[in-house]
Amino acid sequence: MNPEFTNDFDALVAKLAELTTGDASPEMMEKIKIWAIYNHIHKTMPALASHWGQSHPAARAEVRKLFEEVRDKNRALRKSDGEE
Numbered sequence: 447m448n449p450e451f452t453n454d455f456d457a458l459v460a461k462l463a464e465l466t467t468g469d470a471s472p473e474m475m476e477k478i479k480i481w482a483i484y485n486h487i488h489k490t491m492p493a494l495a496s497h498w499g500q501s502h503p504a505a506r507a508e509v510r511k512l513f514e515e516v517r518d519k520n521r522a523l524r525k526s527d528g529e530e
Contacts, residue, residue: 459475463477467516467520468522468523477512477516481516
């Protein structure tokens with residue numbers, strides 16, 4: 447893959463992570479990638495997401511924790527932005 451594209455796309459993911467959670471660390475960027483991909487699959491192919499969740503209950507629990515973490519960070523970020 448084109449390295450320039452990869453860098454540009456990583457910058458996009460970093461900005462999404464920052465705007466969504468207030469954290470653009472490499473770890474959060476990886477979480478946001480998983481969050482975004484799973485969110486897309488869940489919305490566009492719910493049967494696939496359901497089947498995968500039934501087949502991989504431990505991984506499904508990890509995705510759930512990840513969604514809760516992103517949600518909580520987003521709520522905290524919105525709350526802090528509203529107070530300023």
